[in-house]
Amino acid sequence: MPLILPPARSLLWRSLRAYQVYGANTDVGKTVVTTILCKAAHRRWRNEDTVFLKPVSTGPADDADDRHIQKFGPEIATKTLFQYDLAVSPHIAAPASNKPVPSDETLLAEISIFAARQASRGPGWLFVETAGGVHSPSPSGSTQADLYMPLRLPVLLVGDSKLGGISQTISAFESLKIRGYDVEMVLLFQEADYQNHLYLGDYFGQRHGIPVRTVPEPPKRPDDQGSDVLAMSRYYNNSSQSAELHDMLGYLDDRHTDRISRLESMSSKASKKIWYPFTQQKHLTPDKIAVIDSARGDYFQTLVTTTPAVQDPAASTTTTSPNNKALLRPSFDGSASWWTQGLGHGNPNLVLAAAYAAGRYGHVMFAEAVHEPALALAETLLARMGNPRLTRTFFSDNGSTGTEVAVKMALRAARLRYGWDASEPLGVLGLQGSYHGDTIGAMDCSPPCVFNEKVEWYEGKGFWFDYPVVEYSGGTWMVRDPVTGRGRYSYPSLSAIFDLESRASSEEAQMYEHQIRTTLVRLAEQGRKFGALIIEPVVLGAGGMLLVDPLFQNTLVKVVRQNPQLFSKATARTNTPAEDDRAWTGLPVVFDEVFTGLYRLGRFSAASFLGVDADISVHAKLLTGGLVPLSVTLASESIFQAFESDDKSDALLHGHSYTAHPVGCQVALESLKEMQGIEARGDWDWAREAHKQSEGTPKDAAAWSVWSPELIDWVGRLPSSCVAGVWALGTVLAIRMASADGTQGYKGGAARGVQATLLEGHSHEGDSDWANVPQWNVHTRVLGNTLYIMAGLKSTQGSIKGVESQLHTALLKAKNESHA
Known part of the structure; x- marks a missing residue:
């Protein structure tokens, strides 16, 4: 197995004041300014180390920036990680050399290791100087602004003091700001002709509260090299002793202390001022609140709880080890931030899309009315869904309200077709354990459960079917009986379970059809009236992360559509015109794809697994890649026509102040574009191929996952006293832990132990490179006895392997405890 590097981490130590020096352009004097800062820091803090780090340098080694600092500041420690002799951009110089081209992950890891070693030496300063401008490429081709973001080092931006430098400096700042960097100070030469510092001082000070400071211009370079060295030595000595320079460093020292102080106080303040969702706060102590400093890719950067440092009265500096430990660590976002995250935190393409729409429209x-992002998104979704029934798009702000809109649509269409009076109570058909949101209308579509049992206005309005679930256990894929929980049918693979064409004439299909039709006949005889069938395709999320037998859902939809007489009055028109084969029959079918849609399960639409199309489809969560709230409810023309009338009160009187907000629509467009690009490029082929080989099938597996077949098989063969069952599909992995006390449902606690072990994290014991760096961990949520972990759509194979390693350790611990 190839070496798996730890995830990139933010660099923050109490002992080490680390700053990243960016330039507004090439040739703006980055190295000159950095040399002055290094010499000034060394003069003021003589008992501390001051270090210069150049991650990537190009050009002859004799002219490299670290050699310049060694020449004029021999007291400063310097290091260049990757040096290429060719004096061109790193993305050209690196491949042209006979050296390996470091990946972004390797480069970030080398910087982290170096910084950790410096922090272990005690208090000091570290200045990390970039190459060229903000967007100059790295050896891999990534721009520096994107590459270095996970480090979250506060930035010192060296502005351009030349003609045109005002624009260059502001543009560089905006590129950094939009990516989440904190620019602490802008520095530039005090130039007499253009005086850019005066304009930029007002601009940054008034608009952003960022100080702009100047340093004297270096002397003109004489022809004689010896004279040049002497002149520059005097320049550096004089500049580094100035009171203004020492004030600058004092300001940066204070900012460093303030940042740490704020982070360490946040959990305590939050526990007193914030009301958390889905949380019993009586038991939520401050130490249990995760303080998230930033997020990038699959990872949060979270505060590590540390023991406060103790000052040694006999020494001039703090010497205790807690000072030298990193304060932040990566935490894998195992819940995908409540199922919204798909394209990585801080995705620059999505951020730019949001900024573009915000700048062009704000909100309108x-x-x-219509605007381009809304129309383009509607066109894209309707075309990409592959559902010929869907023709209309309704915008709302989240999955719950999107579902509530869908139910309004369906009930109106059914009432009008079947001639029911508006006062007659209508219910919905659904599945036990389903949950469609927290707004009252959506909540009433779910059966009684822990989420609504103490909600005063809740009135469950419907009938909810029991259903068989799918799990891997004891080396076999099983379809479990909904009542006994025992395996009723077994299959060689998950793909075989999703092969509905082969299963269509099976004993199971006949049994499902009989049970469903018998139930519907009984409900009709009781006089029950229903206006919609609403289901979460394939997987029930909040209900316990349950994988429903797709054959059951397929059969349920077909039986409802083929038996309109079970839902209508005897005198009502029960069939739609024969020429409209896309109109709904029986009941409008609503697919709640808020969780399961948009590649969460490996396909654009989860409905494609079921072989049946919805009349109404709801999408949110991954729609905007995890950046901003937005939901769409897609509907058929026959549903839309139920609201056509000369009376405005017959319209769908539903909306939100931020309906179809341009920022959300533009981000969703970019998100869909990126998702489809991932699929088109074959970025998941490594996962597809692994499952295809595991199943021994010559064609692509119908069901695949980024989680390895080896892991699923190993988990599924753990003792039943430890693990009751497991499944994985697309990005989702769900493990149902065995309950020692028999408690089931949301109140079960069997998964808490594994969750706690994952939160403890991976140890770096025995690895001297990472000895001073806290372990990374996995941040998860549980649903009762079920632990689930979700990857992102862009999660790498290496990242998945790392999480699987931690999960392996956590489950072994749970296994041993179950035998104790």
């Missing part, structure tokens, strides 16, 4: 009202 949407009733009887």
Whole structure:
């Protein structure tokens, strides 16, 4: 197995004041300014180390920036990680050399190791100087602004003091700001002709509260090299002793202390001022609140709880080890931030899309209006869904409200077709354990459960079917009986379970059809009236991360559509015109794809697993890649026509102040574009191929996952006293832990132990490179006895392997405890 590097981490130590020096352009004097800062820091803090780090340098080694600092500041420690002799951009110089081209992950890891070693030496300063401008490429081709973001080093931006430098400096700042960097100070030469520092001082000070400071211009370079060295030595000595320079460093020292102080106080303040969702706060102590400093890719950067440092009265500096430990660590976002995250935290393409729409529109009202992002998103979704029934798009702000809109649509269409009076109570058909959101209308579509049992206005309005679930256990894929929980049918692979064409004439299909039809006949005889069938395709999320037998859902939809007489009055028109084969029959079918849609399960639409199309489809969560709230409810023309009338009160009187907000629509467009690009490029082929080989099938597996077949098989063969069952599909992995006390459902606690072990994290014991760096961990949520972990759509194979390693350790611990 190839070496798996630890995830990139933010660099923050109490002992080490680390700053990253960016330039507004090439040739703006980055190295000159950095040399002055290094010499000034060394003069003021003589008992501390001051270090210069150049991650990537190009050009002859004799002219490299670290050699310049060694020449004029021999007291400064210097290091260049990757040096290429060719004086061109790193993305050209690296491949042209006979040296390996470091990946982004390797480069970040080398910087982290170096910084950790410096922090272990005690208090000091570290200045990390970039190459060229903000967007100059790295050896891999990534721009520096994107590459270095996970480090979250506060930035010192060296502005351009030349003609045109005002624009260059502001543009560089905006590129950094939009990526989440904190620019602490802008520095530039005090130039007499253009005086850019005066304009930029007002601009940054008034608009952003960022100080702009100047340093004297270096002397003109004489022809004689010896004279040049002497002149520059005097320049550095004089500049580094100035009171203004020492004030600058004092300001940066204070900012460093303030940042740490704020981070360490946040959990305590939050526990007193914030009301958390889905949380019993009586038991939520401050130490249990995760302080998230930033997020990038699959990872949060979270505060590590440390013991406060103790000052040694006999020494001039703090010497205790807690001072030298990193304060932040990567935490794998195992819940995908409540299922919204798919394209990575801080995705620059999504951020730029949001900024573009915000700058072009802000927000504009949407009733009887249209803008390009909304229209383009509607067109894209309707075309990409592959559902010929869907023709209309309704915008709302989240999955719950999107579902509530869908139910309004369906109930109106059913009432009008079947001639029911508006006062007659209508219910919905659904599945036990389903949950469609926290707004009252959506909540009433779910059966009684822990989420609604103490909600005063809740009135469950419907009937909910029991259903068989799918799990891997004891080396076999099983379809479990909904009542006994025992395996009723077994299959060689998950793909075989999703092969509905082969299963269509099976004993199971006949049994499902009989059970469903018998139930519907009984409900009709009781006089029950229903206006919609609403289901979460394939997987029930909040209900316990349950994988429903797709054959059951397929059969349920077909039986409902083929038996309109079970839902209508005897005198009502029960069939739609024969020429409209896309109109709904029986009941409008609503697919709640808020969780399961948009590649969460490996396909654009989860409905494609079921072989049946919805009349109404709801999408949110991954729609914007995890950046901003947005939901769409897609509907058929026959549903839309139920609201056509000369009376405005017959319209769908539903909306939100931020309906179809341009920022969300533009981000969703970019998100869909990136998702489809991932699929088109074959970025998941490594996972597909692994499952295809595991199943021994010559064609692509119908069901695949980024989680390895080896892991699923190993987990599924753990003792039943430890693990009751497991499944994985697309990005989702769900493990149902065995309950020692028999408690089931949301109140079960069997998964808490594994969750706690994952939160403890991976140890670096025995690895001297990472000895001073806290372990990374996996941040998860549980649903009762079920632990689930979700990857992102861009998660790498290496990242998945790392999480699987931690999960392996956690489950072994749970296994040993179950035998104790």
